[in-house]
Amino acid sequence: MVDTAERVPNAVSTTTPAPAVPEPGPVGASPRVDVEALGRQLLGDWAEARLASRRLAGRPEMQKQEGLSVAEHRKRVFEQLRLLVENGQVHRAFPKSVGGEEDNGGNIAAFEELVAADPSLQIKSGVQWGLFGAAVLHLGTERHHTAYLPAIMSLEVPGAFAMTETGHGSDVASIGTTATYDPETQEFVIDTPFRGAWKDYLGNAAVDATAAVVFAQLITQNVNHGVHAFYVPIRDANGDFLPGVGGEDDGQKGGLNGIDNGRLHFTGVRIPRTDLLNRYGDVAEDGTYTSPISSPGRRFFTMLGTLVQGRVSLDGSATIASKIALKIAITYADQRRQFTAGSDTDEEVLLDYQRHQRRLLPRLATTYAASFAHEVFLHKFDDVFSGVADTDTDRQDLETIAAALKPLSTWHALDTLQEAREACGGSGFLTENRLTSLRQDLDIWVTFEGDNNVLLQLVAKRLLTDYSRKFAKADAGALARYVVTQAAGKAYHGSGLRSVAQTVRDFGSTARAVNWLQEPSTQRELLTARVETMIATIAGRLRPASKLGKKAAADLFNAQQNDLIEAARAHGELLQWEAFTDALEDAPDEGTKQVLTWLRDLFGFGLIEKHLAWYLINGRLSPQRAQAVSAYIDRLLTRIRPHAVDLVDAFGYGPELVRAKIASGAEAERQAEARAYYAERRADGTLPPHEKSQKKR
């Protein structure tokens, strides 16, 4: 902790004394976390669906079996999909007309929890019902629902979602596969014109799929109407490719080997005109194209938008993986001892080391933030898909939230799984302790269903659009008024002058500087100011683009790309912070609320610390206050540490879902046995006197 009295002289330090850092709450107070009640809060509004899915995920036959060959793992997961059907776990989102429940939120909540069983099982069921089935549901019309959904729901027809190609992943609009309408036979002819247009990485495609929803450029009357989806049978009852269809197995992957990803290509494959999934675009018998959405761009994004649920569920399941990782690492760190420090005989518990706290507790805070943000996100999704709030703006907001949160939570999961693995040392590397297996399976989370960097660019463009709508012809006066308006609203924007004033006040009134750290509005102001200032700055730099040629404008934009992505990330982090802050109001009692508030503060100040240079450069924090941020984080860590085990227990994942030997209590037993042995040796005098002498150099 920084204490001005103990700092070395100015020569090797800052020029001015750091302000005193306050305690985050009364010293000696010891709030209690109500683990069960907090657990209920975390379960959220689709608690029943989650609990049902967890019960299923905890059954031995649903769990990932390690050490299987790729072929065996694929087979096991396919059988598990049948169990999902038998247990009625996969039909919540489908229309009541075909036996579903039209429960979009509950469907996603249940689906996410399957990650605890086996991520391959989760993603393969996502391919079958969340992509293949959902494409028929959302892009098709009544005739497709009646004809195809029952067999898809029952797994009678396993299918692939054939969108991505070897040559085009993120840029779906540029896929090469064509579907050319032939009015003579009233068929579409599906073709793969070159190697890069092979469909690739498709789950179910290597072995199981007998049909696929194929995305292709719809060409009729010699006009390309852009990407549309088609229902295409690909294999016969024997599992052989139908005429004109070919493919390859993608083979072994870095994880998710229970899924048979593969490639597909098409040569003159003919399907009936009516197998165009025609909700957003149709071709009449004579070849005339019609669409309820006239703009090809808007049509394209509307079609893709119906598939947003993949991003929703990845945000949720990634956060579940982070919860399991922290449950393992924090349970272990609270039992495992290594090195004596404050005593001659007793070794320290890992979680009492500051570094270990710095490694795990901020990630715990982020996991809580991601969990609460996901609940808000899931509600937004349910509102849009249930029709409760389904305007264009709602859909765009949903997509922006998805594009902001999915990257953050999936990167966070990989980071947390890795840190947890390292924090468990050699034990963490053993497959029996789960962490490496989960991490390998989740690796692809950060690039599939929208590459994280590409998604964040979409967010940034939305933020820029919003900004420029307000200031299309803005002058400095308009900007200044915007700033004042915002200040009067939810967020305060300091100007440059403000920074100077703040520095002066630091010297004049330590009390007020101290207070500043404890006001939640501080975090909101700083986090909000960063997003808005970054976007305003980038918008200013991009302003000349409209006067430039295409290449020069592209170069100007490209020179801002990194900052744009960072701005989008800051926006996503703010969404998480706001969700965490709102969730504090629902805390079950004062003790739990106090601990959650510390955790929220750790999250908020953690973000501010990560971007501290930005706050300093932009005059939002004085050097003194910037320094106080890190010191305050250190104090928060010591406050949260005694509650760390409660906070991971509240996630509600029992041993059948955690399945890591080191989190089973075995370590505590071993430590107790070793300590008893040494205590006995010490008591009967047979303990060799030099027991620790070799440790001093």
Place this chain on the structure above:
Amino acid sequence: MVDTAERVPNAVSTTTPAPAVPEPGPVGASPRVDVEALGRQLLGDWAEARLASRRLAGRPEMQKQEGLSVAEHRKRVFEQLRLLVENGQVHRAFPKSVGGEEDNGGNIAAFEELVAADPSLQIKSGVQWGLFGAAVLHLGTERHHTAYLPAIMSLEVPGAFAMTETGHGSDVASIGTTATYDPETQEFVIDTPFRGAWKDYLGNAAVDATAAVVFAQLITQNVNHGVHAFYVPIRDANGDFLPGVGGEDDGQKGGLNGIDNGRLHFTGVRIPRTDLLNRYGDVAEDGTYTSPISSPGRRFFTMLGTLVQGRVSLDGSATIASKIALKIAITYADQRRQFTAGSDTDEEVLLDYQRHQRRLLPRLATTYAASFAHEVFLHKFDDVFSGVADTDTDRQDLETIAAALKPLSTWHALDTLQEAREACGGSGFLTENRLTSLRQDLDIWVTFEGDNNVLLQLVAKRLLTDYSRKFAKADAGALARYVVTQAAGKAYHGSGLRSVAQTVRDFGSTARAVNWLQEPSTQRELLTARVETMIATIAGRLRPASKLGKKAAADLFNAQQNDLIEAARAHGELLQWEAFTDALEDAPDEGTKQVLTWLRDLFGFGLIEKHLAWYLINGRLSPQRAQAVSAYIDRLLTRIRPHAVDLVDAFGYGPELVRAKIASGAEAERQAEARAYYAERRADGTLPPHEKSQKKR
């Protein structure tokens, strides 16, 4: 790029204009990299050993075969070890008296390169000859060399290095296994007193090892003399455990599954007195203990110090893995196209996107820094082990360098492998493209052979010791004089006042501020100042510890733990920067030197940017200059980009060592085919007119 003319008004920006950022060299100049000559420089002084090892690693029978079961992979790797023996690749470090070459540097260089074949092969050979064999060599004496080394070298006796226990990894001094001397039979009795004292994670222990070097507390005449090593046979010719020995298989791991890691425990296992590896401690027939090193602590660290080569080779092999990862990702990024931006028809190459450059090129710079630093490190190792420079200080320096560099390069490898995987999208996740496989195998690099966080603490303690030796009774005056002395030496230390002056000068003289970015001394000053100031600050905070009780002192130390580790990291980064800078002098020609200098600048300013908040808080950089750092990095990226492929080609890893389909040129072929197809469609007018229309919203 930051340009003051285009920035938005002050209200949402910094208070003062940023200084103009200079070009990193003449605009329009286009230096050429001599790939072959740079390749020779990178090979370093043990080039022949490296090339021989690469030739071996490139042979099909030495390569990792993916998709094997754990049992099959173990078997294959064991056979590969035989091939290493047959090819004379593993005896370079052993004494000439038993057929070795006493070539320590060459041995490590050759060993490191095996990572390109299969990391399991590398590490299993490291267990056999670098740990098990090296322990007999360095901790044993002539009688052990004669009796045991030939069979170890020939693999007739595969062995385990039984140091780590389930209960103690990092804290080796506290292991529980005992070796109690029985003068009646002149034997040591090896015992495992409790479950936590089982030996664990030992390569070769699950299946292959017939002997082990067992580390245990040596007890004689009822005195524990601390940890010593013993040669202990553990299995008979049939592969069954000998009486009193037991064990378990560690089972599947997150990677390195070609190695049979396992657990061992001992119950009253008797070995002859003479099988104590007695170089640093011996027991006479009557039980009298003697040692050439009187201090138990120094004896312990001297024994461990002889095993430093593991860290040397991990530093090297981790850096090789980073090279292979970047060779794959940069080759692909230079061919792969996605999205049009500056043209209506041509898609951009990934590596032309600023974000993609930001993701890969700084990691390329760090990889060069790590590579050059490793060469310096390897020389230091060779000097110590060959006896050229083998004082206590040399050995301590070597250990400090090892403890600083191994964490940095192994974390860097995981980070680089992951970023490369993500930068290759779905392709990166396929096992055929190597990245996930390498990452899984290297995961354990960051916690074995010394946990990275623990190693960095050792570095920090060494830095604190050095510092306190100079200032044991320092007052403020002494510190100030230290600062002045250092300023007159290699590094300039700004005081608080200096910062103010700098800010003023920024306004007064833009030219001088511009110059500042181009002076290499700037990077050295800033990087050095950070290490020294951090250590001085921490030392100041720790000063009261001597007056405190054990518990309070431990708490005070613990409160600095995170900062200590950060200071150690900064020290390691400075070592890498200095090595990179020294290597510039050996650049083969001016063009290559120019490009390498940009790369070194990218590395240096990248470090400064990462820690920018520290420089701002501590008054080392004004906000204006801090902002210029990021802008300068952007300019460096555009300068280095055209040379990126040359810079990865210079690593010298051919297709037989890279073994990634996407880096084989297949992507370039696919792109060419697709572009030819579209060009043809455009030329004959059959290209649908709306080809891109759906991309606009």
